[in-house]
Amino acid sequence: MQDNETIYTPAKLNLFLKxxxxxxxxYHNIRSGITFINLFDVIEIKRSAKMKITYHGPYRPENGFYSNCIIQKTLNFLDLKPRINLEINIKKNIPVQAGLGSASTNAAGFIQGLDKMQLIKIQEISTYVSLGADIPSFLFANNCLVRGIGDLVSEQYFPKYYFLLVKPSINFSTKEMYKKISTINLQLTNVENENEINEEDTGNDFEKILHNNFRVVQEILDFLDNLNETIFSRMTGSGSCCYAAFETKKLANEAQVNFQSTYPELWTFVGENNTINN
Incomplete structure (x- = not known):
């Protein structure tokens, strides 16, 4: 039985979200293609004399602790018996309230760490959807098609991309974004073969509310779409992070320089998918 474990928890991008x-x-049923990129939070877990959760890194909470801490929620959900004291240290590199899965990836990584330490045995991944809709896909940790409320996950192939990620200066609450999208008429997707990617699987339905509610994010998407050699641009999840996809890292790096010349104050990151080995 291990006394400590270090887990690297990746950010995700929604290649499409319907x-x-x-x-x-x-709640809403969705259909989304998810890929994982080489932007990671780091979770260190070790046995301790007392329970302690600490955050550090560029996206740590301002007061040192999240009022709705996903690690504490996960501990409550798992209800470990006998009770075990752990010191849990999380380095937050992934922006929060950005559609990158910052909290869900931490929950999934924490669960995986406890499993490796033989403190729990991971259950069927859909078991954890009540803890967070993205957690099953993070436990799956491969390119996937996600359906239902996040509980139905199947493996998919997605090409290799290099991404320029951009975080606007505003944060989006998933709950509030679903409230806003409930006020518009969506063209609900009717799919013949639900397990297969089809020509309707493109775009992000949350982008439909940007023009009237979040002009600055729409402007950033338009800018990304017009960069040299952009394959496609999207907002990921319920936002606010946006990205542009490129065929090469060189093109993504050049796009980053171009973008920063216009938006020097915004967070950017160049990353890639299909780098994670289970």
């Missing part, structure tokens, strides 16, 4: 149905329970 809202297919509003459910009777108030």
């Amino acid at each position: 809202i297919t149905e509003k459910r009777d329970d108030g």
